[in-house]
Amino acid sequence: MLVTLSEILKDANERHYAVGAFNCLSLENVMGAIEAAEELRSPIILQLAEVQFPEAPMEMMAPLYLEAAKRSSVPVCVHLDHGQSLETCVRAIRLGFTSVMFDGASLPFEENVDASKEVTRIAKAAGVDVEAELGRVGDSGVDTADVFTDVEESVRFVQETGIDALAVAIGNLHGHYVHTPQLNIQRLIEIHEANQLPLVLHGGSGTSVEDFKACIHNGICKINVATAIQRGIMKRINERLAQKPDEGYIPLKQVMIDASREVVTEHIRLFESDKRSPLLTPPLWGE
Numbered sequence: 001m002l003v004t005l006s007e008i009l010k011d012a013n014e015r016h017y018a019v020g021a022f023n024c025l026s027l028e029n030v031m032g033a034i035e036a037a038e039e040l041r042s043p044i045i046l047q048l049a050e051v052q053f054p055e056a057p058m059e060m061m062a063p064l065y066l067e068a069a070k071r072s073s074v075p076v077c078v079h080l081d082h083g084q085s086l087e088t089c090v091r092a093i094r095l096g097f098t099s100v101m102f103d104g105a106s107l108p109f110e111e112n113v114d115a116s117k118e119v120t121r122i123a124k125a126a127g128v129d130v131e132a133e134l135g136r137v138g139d140s141g142v143d144t145a146d147v148f149t150d151v152e153e154s155v156r157f158v159q160e161t162g163i164d165a166l167a168v169a170i171g172n173l174h175g176h177y178v179h180t181p182q183l184n185i186q187r188l189i190e191i192h193e194a195n196q197l198p199l200v201l202h203g204g205s206g207t208s209v210e211d212f213k214a215c216i217h218n219g220i221c222k223i224n225v226a227t228a229i230q231r232g233i234m235k236r237i238n239e240r241l242a243q244k245p246d247e248g249y250i251p252l253k254q255v256m257i258d259a260s261r262e263v264v265t266e267h268i269r270l271f272e273s274d275k276r277s278p279l280l281t282p283p284l285w286g287e
């Protein structure tokens with residue numbers, strides 16, 4: 001069932017678990033992710049980032065995501081990850097995404113407020129929810145000065161923009177970690193105490209189990225996972241080729257679905273979103 005971001009995060013916020021948001025770049029990737037969510041009766045977010053458009057164009061991915069969501073027996077939110085402009089957010093809204101992230105984190109505070117507020121005003125008119133980011137999430141492998149989300153700024157930002165979910169910077173990094181990052185859980189607790197809305201953790205590939213648990217018990221309701229899925233799929237393909245080097249028929253599609261399902265299953269359990277979904281009856285194919 002297709003739902004919005006605030007609908008899918010409401011229960012997570014009340015009962016202290018997180019819904020995984022998985023960047024899926026292919027049919028197999030989406031099928032495996034949905035299978036995992038249905039098997040574990042977990043809500044799930046399918047998302048695509050603007051930087052991924054060259055390899056997975058949004059206009060091609062949208063029908064796939066939306067059809068998978070509508071046919072699913074669990075709640076599914078279809079979300080634009082890291083929209084870089086109002087124009088991209090509007091494109092996603094027109095395609096039927098139920099939620100968009102506007103990433104103005106690199107802008108000066110006031111400009112981020114103004115731009116996030118404008119995106120929210122337009123998205124709300126279309127019944128679409130908005131995630132925005134405050135503070136800088138670093139990139140793994142790049143030595144960036146960490147700028148954590150400021151607590152007082154977060155309150156002003158949330159109130160002035162009217163967003164539905166806030167992505168925080170607490171030492172988390174995008175990409176594949178060489179060293180496991182140390183998250184500033186104290187800062188997260190302060191942001192959570194000062195704000196009621198669901199918080200989002202970016203850079204969910206490679207965070208330690210302890211940090212994940214501390215996050216979901218202190219206000220993080222959505223965790224983005226991108227790199228771990230693509231690595232998982234690549235690993236399974238390599239293993240399969242090594243096991244059966246002379247195989248005539250290569251079941252690439254099934255290997256990819258299985259790998260996607262495995263990675264998503266592992267994260268759903270870690271985020272404690274399993275057994276949280278009501279039993280929904282999806283329409284039959286062809287209906």
Ligand SMILES: [Zn+2]
Nearest residue numbers: 174202203224
């Ligand atoms: Zn991110």
